[in-house]
Amino acid sequence: MASCPVSEDEARAIALDDPEIQGQIQGYTIQTEVRRGQMGSPDSSASHIVYIHVFDPDTGQHLITHLVPVSDEGEIGEKYYLTPSKIPLDLPQNLT
Secondary structure, X not given: OOOOOOOHHHHHHHHHHOHHHHHHHOOOEEEEEEEEEOOOOOOOOOEEEEXXXXXXXXXXOEEEEEEEXXXXXXXXXXXXXXXXXXXXOOHHHHOO
């Protein structure tokens, strides 16, 4: 019996329902996007990659992005995290 690959919406729901992710985004403002791609080792299969952008609800500052790969079978792979680059406010003084 052949199974259909999970859709983008299903991949998003699977990523957001993950208990680890739930604990890390609770109380924050989030935006999500889903892309098709490959993460991890070169022999890993293509999957949906769910980007969960997390923002401070008071300031709107982007805090972190969770990258959650969801396979066509609906399994979550190894998660990655991206933090926005931080440029020190006193950069000109640092260059002197």
